[in-house]
Amino acid sequence: MSEQVRQLLTPEQVAAALNITTAQLAAWRAAGTGPNYFSLPEGVIRYGPRQLADWIRRDIPLF
Template identity: 45%
Template sequence: MSRIITPSEVAQQLDVTEADLAFWRGAGLGPVWLEFGEHVIRYVDEAVHAWVIGQLERTEPTLHVSSSGNQAATLQTEQLPGIDSDQ
């Protein structure tokens, strides 16, 4: 069963800062997130996992971000059928 998790939990899992996640959201990148009211951001753990797996399959990076470990992290834009496209 999927869990709803906080940006803090996602940042810890991905070894990035919460500021990185906020930047990614503003740029339309990173894992899919949910917004419950103003400034209440949450993620679905399975969607975060799917995004990470998608990074392994992506051949061309869209952006490099330095993580807290000073390693580049590749990002991708996720599109949801029927929401982000004409499908």
């Protein structure tokens, strides 16, 4: 496995970081409203740390 792929985040890691369930994250993927992700061979889903941080800054309102 390449170093770039190892640095990608699993759905479980992203869900934990956002304090949501993996089911909610999957629903966001299906609706096209969540963070950008990579679909790797064999149905593996991964998220880039930079893309996740950009999505958080852009799409999550601060209280």
